[in-house]
Amino acid sequence: MPEPVLKWNLSRPPTIDDLRNLECFVCREEETRDPSASTSHDTTAVTRKWVHPCSCSLVAHESCLLHWIARAPQNVSSATPVPVNRSAASRCPQCRTKYVIESENPLILKVMEWTDGICNRLGRVVTVSSIVGLGVGAGSGLYALFTIYGEHAAQMFLGTEAYQLLLSTNYNKWPWHAYINVPLIPVLLLLSRSESMNTTLNSLYLIPLSLSANLGAPAMIAPGGVAGNLAQGIETGDLDWLFDWPPHPLWIATLLPVIRTLYFAGREQILNKILGTPEKTDFDAPGGAAPQVVLPPPGDIPAGVHPQVANANAAAVDARRRRRAGVVRRMLWDLEGFHARVDVVQADGARPRPDRAAQARARQAQAQVLAAAGGAVGGNVRVQAAGPVNVNGAANAAQENANPEGDADPNAEEEIHVHVVDVVDGHGIDHEDLQAGEAAADAEDINTIRVTGNSLGRLIGGALIMPTVARIAGALLYRIARRLPGGFLARFLGLHGRPYPPGFGIRSLDPVYWRNTVGLGLWLVATDCASLLHLYLRKRELQSRRIQSRSFAGMDLDSLDLVIPSS
Amino acid sequence: MGSISTRRLAKELRELSLECPTGIKILSANDFHTWRLSIEVMGDSLYQGQVFALQFIFDAQYPIASPEVTFVSDEHYKAPIHPHVYSNGHICASILGTEWSPILSVAAVCVTMQSMLASCKKLERPPDNDRYVRHAPKSPKNTRFVYDDDTV
Numbered sequence: 077m078p079e080p081v082l083k084w085n086l087s088r089p090p091t092i093d094d095l096r097n098l099e100c101f102v103c104r105e106e107e108t109r110d111p112s113a114s115t116s117h118d119t120t121a122v123t124r125k126w127v128h129p130c131s132c133s134l135v136a137h138e139s140c141l142l143h144w145i146a147r148a149p150q151n152v153s154s155a156t157p158v159p160v161n162r163s164a165a166s167r168c169p170q171c172r173t174k175y176v177i178e179s180e181n182p183l184i185l186k187v188m189e190w191t192d193g194i195c196n197r198l199g200r201v202v203t204v205s206s207i208v209g210l211g212v213g214a215g216s217g218l219y220a221l222f223t224i225y226g227e228h229a230a231q232m233f234l235g236t237e238a239y240q241l242l243l244s245t246n247y248n249k250w251p252w253h254a255y256i257n258v259p260l261i262p263v264l265l266l267l268s269r270s271e272s273m274n275t276t277l278n279s280l281y282l283i284p285l286s287l288s289a290n291l292g293a294p295a296m297i298a299p300g301g302v303a304g305n306l307a308q309g310i311e312t313g314d315l316d317w318l319f320d321w322p323p324h325p326l327w328i329a330t331l332l333p334v335i336r337t338l339y340f341a342g343r344e345q346i347l348n349k350i351l352g353t354p355e356k357t358d359f360d361a362p363g364g365a366a367p368q369v370v371l372p373p374p375g376d377i378p379a380g381v382h383p384q385v386a387n388a389n390a391a392a393v394d395a396r397r398r399r400r401a402g403v404v405r406r407m408l409w410d411l412e413g414f415h416a417r418v419d420v421v422q423a424d425g426a427r428p429r430p431d432r433a434a435q436a437r438a439r440q441a442q443a444q445v446l447a448a449a450g451g452a453v454g455g456n457v458r459v460q461a462a463g464p465v466n467v468n469g470a471a472n473a474a475q476e477n478a479n480p481e482g483d484a485d486p487n488a489e490e491e492i493h494v495h496v497v498d499v500v501d502g503h504g505i506d507h508e509d510l511q512a513g514e515a516a517a518d519a520e521d522i523n524t525i526r527v528t529g530n531s532l533g534r535l536i537g538g539a540l541i542m543p544t545v546a547r548i549a550g551a552l553l554y555r556i557a558r559r560l561p562g563g564f565l566a567r568f569l570g571l572h573g574r575p576y577p578p579g580f581g582i583r584s585l586d587p588v589y590w591r592n593t594v595g596l597g598l599w600l601v602a603t604d605c606a607s608l609l610h611l612y613l614r615k616r617e618l619q620s621r622r623i624q625s626r627s628f629a630g631m632d633l634d635s636l637d638l639v640i641p642s643s
Numbered sequence: 644m645g646s647i648s649t650r651r652l653a654k655e656l657r658e659l660s661l662e663c664p665t666g667i668k669i670l671s672a673n674d675f676h677t678w679r680l681s682i683e684v685m686g687d688s689l690y691q692g693q694v695f696a697l698q699f700i701f702d703a704q705y706p707i708a709s710p711e712v713t714f715v716s717d718e719h720y721k722a723p724i725h726p727h728v729y730s731n732g733h734i735c736a737s738i739l740g741t742e743w744s745p746i747l748s749v750a751a752v753c754v755t756m757q758s759m760l761a762s763c764k765k766l767e768r769p770p771d772n773d774r775y776v777r778h779a780p781k782s783p784k785n786t787r788f789v790y791d792d793d794t795v
Contacts, residue, residue, distance in 0.1 A: 101745060101746045102706060102707075102745040102746075103647045103650065103651055103706070103745075104650075104651045104654050104655070104706075104748075105650065105651075105654075134746065140647075140745075143707060144707055144745055147707060165744070169744035169745075169746045170746060
């Protein structure tokens, strides 16, 4: 601008709206605002909101800055977009002014985040103690350790009486299969938590089933001295046990999978409704962005670096993906403001490329496109496409753009396949772009989910504590039922004595298993509700973030390229 | 068309081809994934007359994620001998890790590397060079460096 610089002539300090040339310090895109000639360098950027959040001359698109704040590479240790106050990028990189960010952040969300933090810390403790425990166990007999836990779990869940009936506290009376089944209980519980659906209750019901001998033949009641039978007290051909209240464990074990399936279908619906998150888009996309567990060899893990569950490219699809998807699914709901990624792979990209060197070569022609990053906050873009798409035009344009000398990359001439790996909406799912800073060097690592020491501990601890939770919840229900007038709950829980005399097996005992089942069921529903609420609040917080713009008061106004209003 | 990362890299490349900082030249930049630039320390320094090459690898998250920057160490170029540069080319510099910010750019990183070399007092490798190089991950971004020296 060769013209003489006009002085700012208004009494108020100039603001972001008074700047003529804006350049976003994140994406480096420019916008020119000239009242006389309303031209713009970049038509796509016209509608995006600009902010001047600090005390220096830096300005940025609000969406760019929010993206940076939510997932600065410094925050790699966190699995989710960090709360603003913990973001390393919450200050201006130049003048260190703290950004003022407003968002809907109710007290309950803060409490939940805090609780989450505590659980994470507990998880770490569990991880460490599990490792120590396993170490000790390996020496003194993992088997004994597992057996002891199995006994404990069974007693917790069934109550002492039923445990005595079905098994025995005397090892000598154990049937041979109890020596296999009991130590398997902790393993079972752990597996039940890592599947895509929480099958904890089902697994707990495998306890009485597995403890009892002669499951399928009610007539063959175990002779005295040997552990009792779950089906004891049921005559062959007699069906009245089906109408028992509380329901017989065998009956519950039969019905649970049905109930669970219905429950999870309902929960999925609610989840999708609340979060607006498309189901399975990201992992079931054609071309397979399959989640894959990549565990570095133990010796190679530097301190503080965790095993990673990586979302691999088509090349790395392997048989484990479906099972692993479960692990990922649970963590998937961690929110991100936006996430849209298109992988452009060379025509031969579909063939498996097991070695990294080859992958690196392939990447020569591969452009990873992060689309719609800015404007999509809160938007609901959902694109799904696959198969050969000719993006030569775009790729070439980009290449030429980059290379004014015309030194175009020969690879760009080739036919290119586009795998839309996942284009998830504004409520996005991916969560590990967060640590792109650390892991994204390899294409296969771009979408990485970490199993941290914390989350592993939470998984193990959460699984192993389930029988105890069931016991406590059951005991709580028992107390409530005793005090509740009307006795409805007491009848429901079967606290009024059983119609069967001793000798009818579990039918004649105080149905501890039943109130524990109900209690644990309620607990699981309650935790689901809580985590749903947590996700919803977090999503709302993330979407409602707005950065407060400051005026340029206190700055050398002559250094700014201002649009001076003609007075 | 184009993502934020490619648009931004295209712009940086445009600016670099118009005017490179002194001592810095583009060796190759044929795509938006890998660039190589040569750097030379101007003026008086321990590296007088030596030319090094920096390799930048970008991912789709650039500039939110830092680029992976290493000194090239092959038959043509050698990594400079410097207390913060490992013999495999990995660089221990906070701006490439925790201190990265999108306000930085390829040019800014190159200039910072130049001044890091220029201020070097003694030609030596990092004390743990051998051990590190033996176990180093392929990408220095998978290393957690401890930045202990604020003078650079």
